[in-house]
Amino acid sequence: xxxxxxxxxxxxxxxxxxxxxxxxxxxxxxxxxxxxxxxxxxxxxxxxxxxxxxxxxxxxxxxxxxxxxxxxxxxxxxxxxxxxxxxxxxxxxxxxxxxxxxxxxxxxxxxxxxxxxxxxxxxxxxxxxxxxxxxxxxxxxxxxxxxxxxxxxxxxxxxxxxxxxxxxxxxxxxxxxxxxxxxxxxxxxxxxxxxxxxxxxxxxxxxxxxxxxxxxxxxxxxxxxxxxxxxxxxxxxxxxxxxxxxxxxxxxxxxxxxxxxxxxxxxxxxxxxxxxxxxxxxxxxxxxxxxxxxxxxxxxxxxxxxxxxxxxxxxxxxxxxxxxxxxxxxxxxxxxxxxxxxxxxxxxxxxxxxxxxxxxxxxxxxxxxxxxxxxxxxxxxxxxxxxxxxxxxxxxxxxxxxxxxxxxxxxxxxxxxxxxxxxxxxxxxxxxxxxxxxxxxxxxxxxxxxxxxxxxxxxxxxxxxxxxxxxxxxxxx
Amino acid sequence: xxxxxxxxxxxxxxxxxxxxxxxxxxxxxxxxxxxxxxxxxxxxxxxxxxxxxxxxxxxxxxxxxxxxxxxxxxxxxxxxxxxxxxxxxxxxxxxxxxxxxxxxxxxxxxxxxxxxxxxxxxxxxxxxxxxxxxxxxxxx
Numbered sequence: 023x024x025x026x027x028x029x030x031x032x033x034x035x036x037x038x039x040x041x042x043x044x045x046x047x048x049x050x051x052x053x054x055x056x057x058x059x060x061x062x063x064x065x066x067x068x069x070x071x072x073x074x075x076x077x078x079x080x081x082x083x084x085x086x087x088x089x090x091x092x093x094x095x096x097x098x099x100x101x102x103x104x105x106x107x108x109x110x111x112x113x114x115x116x117x118x119x120x121x122x123x124x125x126x127x128x129x130x131x132x133x134x135x136x137x138x139x140x141x142x143x144x145x146x147x148x149x150x151x152x153x154x155x156x157x158x159x160x161x162x163x164x165x166x167x168x169x170x171x172x173x174x175x176x177x178x179x180x181x182x183x184x185x186x187x188x189x190x191x192x193x194x195x196x197x198x199x200x201x202x203x204x205x206x207x208x209x210x211x212x213x214x215x216x217x218x219x220x221x222x223x224x225x226x227x228x229x230x231x232x233x234x235x236x237x238x239x240x241x242x243x244x245x246x247x248x249x250x251x252x253x254x255x256x257x258x259x260x261x262x263x264x265x266x267x268x269x270x271x272x273x274x275x276x277x278x279x280x281x282x283x284x285x286x287x288x289x290x291x292x293x294x295x296x297x298x299x300x301x302x303x304x305x306x307x308x309x310x311x312x313x314x315x316x317x318x319x320x321x322x323x324x325x326x327x328x329x330x331x332x333x334x335x336x337x338x339x340x341x342x343x344x345x346x347x348x349x350x351x352x353x354x355x356x357x358x359x360x361x362x363x364x365x366x367x368x369x370x371x372x373x374x375x376x377x378x379x380x381x382x383x384x385x386x387x388x389x390x391x392x393x394x395x396x397x398x399x400x401x402x403x404x405x406x407x408x409x410x411x412x413x414x415x416x417x418x419x420x421x422x423x424x425x426x427x428x429x430x431x432x433x434x435x436x437x438x439x440x441x442x443x444x445x446x447x448x449x450x451x452x453x454x455x456x457x458x459x460x461x462x463x464x465x466x467x468x469x470x471x472x473x474x475x476x477x478x479x480x481x482x483x484x485x486x487x488x489x490x491x492x493x494x495x496x497x498x499x
Numbered sequence: 500x501x502x503x504x505x506x507x508x509x510x511x512x513x514x515x516x517x518x519x520x521x522x523x524x525x526x527x528x529x530x531x532x533x534x535x536x537x538x539x540x541x542x543x544x545x546x547x548x549x550x551x552x553x554x555x556x557x558x559x560x561x562x563x564x565x566x567x568x569x570x571x572x573x574x575x576x577x578x579x580x581x582x583x584x585x586x587x588x589x590x591x592x593x594x595x596x597x598x599x600x601x602x603x604x605x606x607x608x609x610x611x612x613x614x615x616x617x618x619x620x621x622x623x624x625x626x627x628x629x630x631x632x633x634x635x636x637x638x639x
Contacts, residue, residue, distance in 0.1 A: 094618040094619065119615060213570065213573045223613040262569075265638075269566060273559070276559065280555070289558075430511065430612075457611045459612065460612075
C-alpha cells in the first residue's frame with residue numbers, strides 16, 4: 023500500500039521531513055523519534071500528513087506531532103497554518119470534539135493526606151461529575167444553551183460555577199468573543215442540552231494526581247506546582263454538540279463547494295475558502311462550540327471542588343491552566359520575516375506559546391504558557407512550557423497526549439477491565455469507570471508511551487518539561 | 500451470508516455491511532452501527548421513528564442516514580431494534596426514507612460505547628456482481 027512507500031528525510035534525531043510532491047503546496051514536517059516514527063508508518067498517519075499539505079494558503083509545512091496517529095482528513099496530532107485571506111478553514115482540521123481539552127487544578131494538599139480517602143473521593147466525584155453515557159445533573163433550557171454558547175466559562179461564573187480567577191487561567195479566558203449561537207443548528211443544541219458538565223466517554227477522564235518530579239524549579243514555581251502536592255486533571259470536550267457542529271458544517275461545505283471536494287485527496291479535508299460566508303459562519307459556530315466545552319470544564323471544576331470539600335474538607339483548589347487541543351485560532355505569526363494572520367488548525371495538538379505572547383495570562387507571560395499533556399490511564403501526565411523555538415517552528419504548538427497505538431477492538435481482546443483495575447490498584451492507583459469495557463479499551467498498553475512523546479517535544483524544544491504528574495485515582499468517562 | 504462484520508482499526512471500529520440491494524446493505528449498516536452500542540436483538544420494538552435524508556451521492560447518503568441514529572440516540576434516547584422499511588430513490592440527488600423500530604426508554608439498556616460521529620474515513624459504498632457492500636469507520 024501507498025502508506026508504506028513514503029519518502030522521508032531525517033533532519034535531526036527528533037524531526038523528519040516528507041518532501042513536497044504532486045499537489046502538495048508545502049512539505050510535511052514530522053516530530054518523532056525513530057520508535058514513534060515506526061509506529062506512524064504502520065497506519066495512514068504520514069499519508070494524512072501529506073494530505074494536509076494540499077490545503078490552500080498553507081505556510082511552511084504541514085506538521086505531525088510526536089503523538090500523531092491516524093485520524094479523519096487530518097491525522098490526530100496535525101497542525102496546519104492557513105493564510106486568513108488566501109487559505110481557509112477546515113472542520114476536519116479541528117476534529118469532531120471541538121475544544122476537547124484539559125484543565126489542571128492545583129491544591130495545597132500532600133499526596134499522603136489524600137491517599138487514605140481516595141476511594142471515597144472518587145465515589146463522590148462520580149456523583150458530582152457524571153461519566154459515560156449518563157446525563158447531566160445540571161438541566162439547562164434552550165435559552166440557557168445560547169448563553170453558554172455565547173459566553174462559555176463566563177456563563178458558568180455568572181451562574182455560580184467557578185470564579186473569575188479560574189477564567190483568567192484559561193486559554194482565551196474561557197470564551198471566544200466571535201462565538202454566535204445562531205450559527206449552531208437546533209439539532210446540535212438538542213444534543214448538548216443534557217450534557218452540560220458531563221465527562222462523556224472514550225478517552226475522557228478526571229484524575230487525582232500528585233507532582234512526582236520537578237524538572238524546572240523556577241517555572242514550576244511560577245505555575246504554582248510543588249513536589250508532592252495533589253493536583254486534579256479534567257479531560258473533556260464539547261460532547262454531542264461539538265460533534266454535530268463539525269458534521270453539519272462538513273456536510274454544508276461539501277454541498278457548497280463540490281469542485282473543491284473533487285480536487286482534494288480526502289473529502290474530509292473539505293474547507294471553506296477564507297473570506298467566504300461559510301468560512302465566517304463556521305468560525306463563529308466552532309467558537310460557540312468551544313465555549314460550550316469551556317463551560318463544561320468550568321462547571322466540572324466547580325463540581326470537583328464540592329466533592330473535595332465534602333470528603334477532605336479542603337477548599338484550596340485553583341486552576342493552573344485550561345488548554346484546548348482540538349481547535350482553530352486566528353493568530354499572528356512571524357513567517358518568512360513578516361507578520362502574518364493565519365488560521366492555525368490544531369487537531370490533537372496543544373497551543374504552546376512561548377514567552378511574551380499577549381494571548382497568555384500575564385502571570386505566565388515571562389515563562390511561556392503551561393502546556394498540559396495527559397498520559398493514558400494510570401500512567402504519568404506532564405506539564406510543559408511553551409518556547410521561542412516552538413513559535414519559530416510549529417506556530418506555537420506541541421503534542422496533546424500519549425496517542426493511541428492499539429485499536430479499541432484489539433485492546434478489548436487483550437485486556438479485561440476487571441484485571442486492569444486490579445493491576446492498577448496494586449500499583450496504588452484507584453480506578454472508577456462507567457463501564458468495564460470502557461476501562462479495557464483505555465488500558466495504558468493501548469497507548470504510545472507518553473514519556474517518549476514528551477521526551478521528543480522537550481528535545482525538539484517545542485515544549486519543555488516542567489513537572490511530571492502521577493495518578494492516585496481515576497474517574498474514567 | 501453475514502449481514503455485517505467488524506474489523507480492527509486504530510482508535511476506532513470499522514464495519515462492513517452487505518446486502519443484495521443498496522437498501523439491504525444500508526439497513527444492515529444501521530444494525531452494525533447499533534451493535535457498537537447494544538445488541539439490536541435485545542432492544543424492544545416499542546416505537547417507530549421515521550428517517551428522511553437527501554444527499555448528493557451514495558457516500559454522503561450513508562453518512563447522513565447513519566448520523567440520524569446518533570441524533571435519535573442522544574436527543575430521544577432511541578436505540579434501534581430493526582429497520583422496518585427502507586427506500587432509496589435516485590434522481591438528481593439520492594433520497595432515503597426509512598421507518599425503524601426500537602425503544603426510546605433508555606433506562607432498560609446499558610449501552611457501553613458512545614459513538615461521536617460518522618466519518619468518511621475508508622468509507623465504501625459499491626456494488627459488485629449483484630452484491631452491495633458498505634464500509635464505515637465511525638469516530639468513537
